[in-house]
Amino acid sequence: MFERRMTRSVNVGGVQVGAGAPISVQSMTTTKTADAEATLEQIYALASSGAEIVRCTCNEMEAAEALARIVPRSPVPVIADIHFQHRLALAALDAGVACLRLNPGNIRKEDHIKTIASEARDRDVPIRIGVNAGSLDPDIEDKYGMTAVALVESAKRELGYFEEVGFDEVKISVKASDVRLMVEAYRLLADTVDFPLHLGVTEAGPPPAGILKATAGIATLLNEGIGDTIRYSLTADPIEEARAGRQLLEALGLRERSSLDLIACPSCGRAEVDVISIAEMAQEALTELDLPIQVAVMGCVVNGPGEAKGADLGIAAGRKRGHLFVRGQVVKVVPEDHMVDALIEWAQKVVSEGIDGALAAADKSAEAEAEADRAALLELQGEDVNDAEAIVEMIRKR
Numbered sequence: 001m002f003e004r005r006m007t008r009s010v011n012v013g014g015v016q017v018g019a020g021a022p023i024s025v026q027s028m029t030t031t032k033t034a035d036a037e038a039t040l041e042q043i044y045a046l047a048s049s050g051a052e053i054v055r056c057t058c059n060e061m062e063a064a065e066a067l068a069r070i071v072p073r074s075p076v077p078v079i080a081d082i083h084f085q086h087r088l089a090l091a092a093l094d095a096g097v098a099c100l101r102l103n104p105g106n107i108r109k110e111d112h113i114k115t116i117a118s119e120a121r122d123r124d125v126p127i128r129i130g131v132n133a134g135s136l137d138p139d140i141e142d143k144y145g146m147t148a149v150a151l152v153e154s155a156k157r158e159l160g161y162f163e164e165v166g167f168d169e170v171k172i173s174v175k176a177s178d179v180r181l182m183v184e185a186y187r188l189l190a191d192t193v194d195f196p197l198h199l200g201v202t203e204a205g206p207p208p209a210g211i212l213k214a215t216a217g218i219a220t221l222l223n224e225g226i227g228d229t230i231r232y233s234l235t236a237d238p239i240e241e242a243r244a245g246r247q248l249l250e251a252l253g254l255r256e257r258s259s260l261d262l263i264a265c266p267s268c269g270r271a272e273v274d275v276i277s278i279a280e281m282a283q284e285a286l287t288e289l290d291l292p293i294q295v296a297v298m299g300c301v302v303n304g305p306g307e308a309k310g311a312d313l314g315i316a317a318g319r320k321r322g323h324l325f326v327r328g329q330v331v332k333v334v335p336e337d338h339m340v341d342a343l344i345e346w347a348q349k350v351v352s353e354g355i356d357g358a359l360a361a362a363d364k365s366a367e368a369e370a371e372a373d374r375a376a377l378l379e380l381q382g383e384d385v386n387d388a389e390a391i392v393e394m395i396r397k398r
């Protein structure tokens, strides 16, 4: 086995990156971030396919506002991808994102960069310096050409600005679509700094060639002990990115093989139960049964079945009851203290009879009962229990 390069650690919304933490899988949504519901749906699908951190573009104010609605309901930490406009980085911080990705090639004004880093420092939010060979700072490219040195110099210049304001919660990437250039740049970077590194071959293209290219670059570096978090950049449904990342780490023995895939919502102002304890109980019971199934544990019936509709099976809580759903369709409503038992019973049913068999066994009155619970909770709690609209107002006033 190769020894992993020791780095500092950064905390991306509860996922540790670097310092020997398990290498994490990232992906990026392809929805319009401004469409919060579609983006959340994709984030849930990505989380159930192995993504542990998800990045969303923050390319307009409407996207930043939507992030205020997405972040409290996302099952995994959300990173805002920022290009060109530094005020979008500030708005994304207001929205509560777990991390920013800045492209030093297109946010170049020193005072803008320092303002972002100061705000991130004050909020304890890390930043990825995301250097990309395709959008290098022109004066660096003029001086060094399109080389590994140029990519690393771009990262170092940004680091210099960060240091001046006392900010060091940083991870770095130096991506290129040319695999040899990318490998050379990361090797040089690993010799130069001790920050955690995010690996990727940018614009790798559609599968299967895209997967081969990305694997060639990422696996080469991982086998040298370099790399703390990875992303496959494929021209495909991002679920393929998440799956490929997970499979690569398992193939290299860097992550354990998983058969049960349990996802849980983070819980927010709408949660009707202690999501963590229900998820832990479900995880323990289902792991023991070793069922190859995706299961979602969701804190509320208002959004849970919709957010996790990609999961084979899920349960959402509301008004002291649990709504069991199969691929988003409610199949049974049970008392709250039977939630875990019901989940186990239906997990076995889904595995033995398949999705269609489980749907055919649905309680006829379940959807109507579920709808009544959802309507009653909405009436009671209102539309905005997470105070997202107040944050949106604050973003608008910036």
Ligand code: SF4
Pocket (backbone or CB within 6 Å): 072, 073, 074, 265, 266, 267, 268, 269, 270, 271, 272, 298, 299, 300, 301, 302, 303, 304, 307
């Ligand atoms: S409690 Fe409901 S709205 Fe909140 S994160 Fe969980 S499922 Fe989503």
